[in-house]
Amino acid sequence: xxxxxxxxxxxxxxxxxxxxxxxxxxxxxxxxxxxxxxxxxxxxxxxxxxxxxxxxxxxxxxxxxxxxxxxxxxxxxxxxxxxxxxxxxxxxxxxxxxxxxxxxxxxxxxxxxxxxxxxxxxxxxxxxxxxxxxxxxxxxxxxxxxxxxxxxxxxxxxxxxxxxxxxxxxxxxxxxxxxxxxxxxxxxxxxxxxxxxxxxxxxxxxxxxxxxxxxxxxxxxxxxxxxxxxxxxxxxxxxxxxxxxxxxxxxxxxxxxxxxxxxxxxxxxxxxxxxxxxxxxxxxxxxxxxxxxxxxxxxxxxxxxxxxxxxxxxxxxxxxxxxxxxxxxxxxxxxxxxxxxxxxxxxxxxxxxxxxxxxxxxxxxxxxxxxxxxxxxxxxxxxxxxxxxxxxxxxxxxxxxxxxxxxx
Amino acid sequence: xxxxxxxxxxxxxxxxxxxxxxxxxxxxxxxxxxxxxxxxxxxxxxxxxxxxxxxxxxxxxxxxxxxxxxxxxxxxxxxxxxxxxxxxxxxxxxxxxxxxxxxxxxxxxxxxxxxxxxxxxxxxxxxxxxxxxxxxxxxxxxxxxxxxxxxxxxxxxxxxxxxxxxxxxxxxxxxxxxxxxxxxxxxxxxxxxxxxxxxxxxxxxxxxxxxxxxxxxxxxxxxxxxxxxxxxxxxxxxxxxxxxxxxxxxxxxxxxxxxxxxxxxxxxxxxxxxxxxxxxxxxxxxxxxxxxxxxxxxxxxxxxxxxxxxxxxxxxxxxxxxxxxxxxxxxxxxxxxxxxxxxxxxxxxxxxxxxxxxxxxxxxxxxxxxxxxxxxxxxxxxxxxxxxxxxxxxxxxxxxxxxxxxxx
Numbered sequence: 001x002x003x004x005x006x007x008x009x010x011x012x013x014x015x016x017x018x019x020x021x022x023x024x025x026x027x028x029x030x031x032x033x034x035x036x037x038x039x040x041x042x043x044x045x046x047x048x049x050x051x052x053x054x055x056x057x058x059x060x061x062x063x064x065x066x067x068x069x070x071x072x073x074x075x076x077x078x079x080x081x082x083x084x085x086x087x088x089x090x091x092x093x094x095x096x097x098x099x100x101x102x103x104x105x106x107x108x109x110x111x112x113x114x115x116x117x118x119x120x121x122x123x124x125x126x127x128x129x130x131x132x133x134x135x136x137x138x139x140x141x142x143x144x145x146x147x148x149x150x151x152x153x154x155x156x157x158x159x160x161x162x163x164x165x166x167x168x169x170x171x172x173x174x175x176x177x178x179x180x181x182x183x184x185x186x187x188x189x190x191x192x193x194x195x196x197x198x199x200x201x202x203x204x205x206x207x208x209x210x211x212x213x214x215x216x217x218x219x220x221x222x223x224x225x226x227x228x229x230x231x232x233x234x235x236x237x238x239x240x241x242x243x244x245x246x247x248x249x250x251x252x253x254x255x256x257x258x259x260x261x262x263x264x265x266x267x268x269x270x271x272x273x274x275x276x277x278x279x280x281x282x283x284x285x286x287x288x289x290x291x292x293x294x295x296x297x298x299x300x301x302x303x304x305x306x307x308x309x310x311x312x313x314x315x316x317x318x319x320x321x322x323x324x325x326x327x328x329x330x331x332x333x334x335x336x337x338x339x340x341x342x343x344x345x346x347x348x349x350x351x352x353x354x355x356x357x358x359x360x361x362x363x364x365x366x367x368x369x370x371x372x373x374x375x376x377x378x379x380x381x382x383x384x385x386x387x388x389x390x391x392x393x394x395x396x397x398x399x400x401x402x403x404x405x406x407x408x
Numbered sequence: 409x410x411x412x413x414x415x416x417x418x419x420x421x422x423x424x425x426x427x428x429x430x431x432x433x434x435x436x437x438x439x440x441x442x443x444x445x446x447x448x449x450x451x452x453x454x455x456x457x458x459x460x461x462x463x464x465x466x467x468x469x470x471x472x473x474x475x476x477x478x479x480x481x482x483x484x485x486x487x488x489x490x491x492x493x494x495x496x497x498x499x500x501x502x503x504x505x506x507x508x509x510x511x512x513x514x515x516x517x518x519x520x521x522x523x524x525x526x527x528x529x530x531x532x533x534x535x536x537x538x539x540x541x542x543x544x545x546x547x548x549x550x551x552x553x554x555x556x557x558x559x560x561x562x563x564x565x566x567x568x569x570x571x572x573x574x575x576x577x578x579x580x581x582x583x584x585x586x587x588x589x590x591x592x593x594x595x596x597x598x599x600x601x602x603x604x605x606x607x608x609x610x611x612x613x614x615x616x617x618x619x620x621x622x623x624x625x626x627x628x629x630x631x632x633x634x635x636x637x638x639x640x641x642x643x644x645x646x647x648x649x650x651x652x653x654x655x656x657x658x659x660x661x662x663x664x665x666x667x668x669x670x671x672x673x674x675x676x677x678x679x680x681x682x683x684x685x686x687x688x689x690x691x692x693x694x695x696x697x698x699x700x701x702x703x704x705x706x707x708x709x710x711x712x713x714x715x716x717x718x719x720x721x722x723x724x725x726x727x728x729x730x731x732x733x734x735x736x737x738x739x740x741x742x743x744x745x746x747x748x749x750x751x752x753x754x755x756x757x758x759x760x761x762x763x764x765x766x767x768x769x770x771x772x773x774x775x776x777x778x779x780x781x782x783x784x785x786x787x788x789x790x791x792x793x794x795x796x797x798x799x800x801x802x803x804x805x806x807x808x809x810x811x812x813x814x815x816x
Contacts, residue, residue, distance in 0.1 A: 058739030058747040088735045088747065090764035123732025124765050310718070311811055318812030324531025327496045331466030339466040339496065356498035357532050397808050403719055404726030404804070 020044030020241030028135025030083035054234035073206030170256030203242035281398025293386030305333035313395035341382030428452030428649030436543025462642035481614030578664030611650035689806025701794030713741035721803035749790030
């Protein structure tokens with residue numbers, strides 16, 4: 001955890017205990033520090049699991065093994081290492097992950113493929129096997145901890161711990177969600193050095209859980225960007241213990257499936273926004289809404305072109321309603337757009353319509369909007385019904401300060 | 409022109425006069441300043457012209473009209489306005505361009521399509537027609553000026569004037585090149601708010617000049633990036649007066665065509681490097697060379713993913729040999745790559761080979777290399793013969809300072 005807290009930070013919420021989920025944290029000393037940096041979560045037998053992973057082709061062994069293991073649909077244990085991403089470390093890195101999996105599986109008496117491992121931190125240094133072995137051994141026999149401690153233990157450059165809760169009614173049974181996430185830089189569509197874990201006591205078939213998680217990720221985690229960089233380790237896992245005792249959800253025909261899907265989507269959206277709010281150097285939270293595109297996918301690509309534009313992000317940092325830079329970003333997105341049908345607004349006020357500055361444009365209310373912590377950029381392409389919202393933060397001196405002096 | 413000069417600035421070179429090319433500059437007062445901001449270049453009858461333009465779909469009227477006029481292959485006049493890009497200004501912006509074209513064409517007694525106009529500066533403010541009319545009238549009757557004055561007059565946020573020269577022998581006749589360029593931010597493949605003008609006294613068919621300019625641009629202007637943003641106004645024009653008297657070049661079969669092509673490529677490369685060296689906030693010039701890719705195009709896309717990565721650019725700013733971030737950028741490029749065959753180096757020294765840090769990696773010489781003004785990043789994918797070099801600069805506090813407070 002970093003010292004200077006993001007001005008967009010929100011207090012850690014009260015998260016419910018989830019029956020069948022037991023978190024632990026210990027200090028494995030992956031770096032020279034005294035903080036907890038190894039998180040272990042024990043999951044009740046029969047817990048369903050689903051996951052989404054980075055599309056970075058230079059992914060870590062953790063991601064490779066996790067992606068392969070998701071198919072069998074069940075999980076008993078989760079280990080998260082902070083301070084070392086173990087990415088790009090060849091066979092030595094892979095051996096460290098296999099060692100952790102074997103150690104936890106032996107303790108739980110489960111197949112290795114039911115143990116999931118994530119690591120986050122510097123790339124290129126093999127995870128030290130001795131520290132991992134001692135840390136896991138300590139974690140397996142430690143006292144359980146609360147969600148905030150776990151959220152802190154999975155963090156690296158984060159400036160505040162991040163959690164989200166939700167609940168849903170399934171056929172008269174209340175199911176609960178508790179979720180934690182870490183992530184601050186190297187955030188782009190396809191996620192980031194973003195590690196997110198969602199726990200619920202709902203009963204649900206793994207395949208349906210995967211379907212819902214993938215859909216929710218697409219509209220949340222894959223719609224945020226801090227710096228357009230995609231990490232080698234991004235992972236979001238959802239675990240459902242079934243302890244709530246509802247009739248298991250098998251598909252959208254199951255009663256309560258819509259409520260569960262809505263709650264899962266809500267948790268994912270909360271988590272995604274928290275990551276943006278801790279974007280490296282962020283001073284403002286920016287929502288970019290693109291309407292009138294030829295399709296939703298086209299709207300999202302245009303939204304991401306705007307959200308990834310350094311010139312747009314620095315303009316917002318400077319509280320400058322520079323809609324010309326938004327025009328530029330729309331034009332470079334490689335998607336259908338017609339300059340003479342394009343409208344640009346901020347905070348609900350149009351600055352330009354149909355390809356021209358508004359004659360009676362009053363910049364005062366826009367300037368007031370831009371002084372706030374939450375900024376809305378609206379684009380109407382005037383071509384069709386496609387629509388999407390993406391979220392990002394501004395680009396400030398803080399980003400440079402953090403990233404020009406991170407590893408040294 | 410900005411006050412603080414880039415530490416990568418180079419002195420303006422001695423450029424030859426080009427027979428048939430007469431530059432002029434005047435102050436049209438497009439902004440409240442006393443500097444020259446309107447450049448007019450008169451070209452001898454029969455001058456061949458070729459051009460490449462931004463692919464930003466929200467382009468300016470200048471670009472639209474220029475692109476359409478290139479096809480007829482001849483040019484008599486060029487007008488460049490600095491301080492106002494006239495982009496996204498609807499019919500009023502277009503009328504201003506048409507007025508300039510008509511005024512120059514009437515003076516020269518040539519068709520309007522032989523007059524080319526560029527504008528650079530803030531987007532969204534129509535070019536004031538009265539200032540343009542008075543400025544052009546003054547320019548048409550003004551004394552000719554030198555190349556450095558013209559290079560200064562086309563500048564906006566540039567911190568130094570930029571020019572390049574070359575020559576070639578065509579069948580015993582020496583032909584000369586003089587070229588100027590402006591550009592500093594909003595620089596990405598597909599060029600930038602980059603306006604470049606190349607003048608030669610060679611005789612060459614317009615179609616062949618276009619073929620050579622497009623090829624040279626692809627390997628130079630389209631291989632540089634400052635901030636991944638693509639301007640609405642990018643333009644590079646090449647003018648060939650034919651005054652040198654060589655046998656006109658019609659294709660690669662013409663004697664001397666290879667020498668001419670090499671000289672043109674050299675001029676384009678010089679100009680492209682100058683723009684990167686004036687990248688907003690640039691402290692270091694970075695060459696990214698990618699080899700072992702499945703194709704040259706794939707190598708270029710991977711090179712651009714590295715060169716556009718804020719995390720790589722801030723690492724170089726911090727003089728940090730953070731090859732892990734280079735791995736990340738390779739992986740996110742969406743191109744074929746195999747983590748376990750990947751090698752990364754700096755300044756000719758490998759830091760990682762075949763997917764792992766080198767056991768005997770000595771960081772001292774790499775650290776020394778990174779302290780210099782010119783940094784080389786080398787990537788070997790180990791897959792094929794594809795190869796490309798792209799150029800960029802580091803990402804510093806200077807970029808934020810310039811762009812968070814540009815328009816206000």
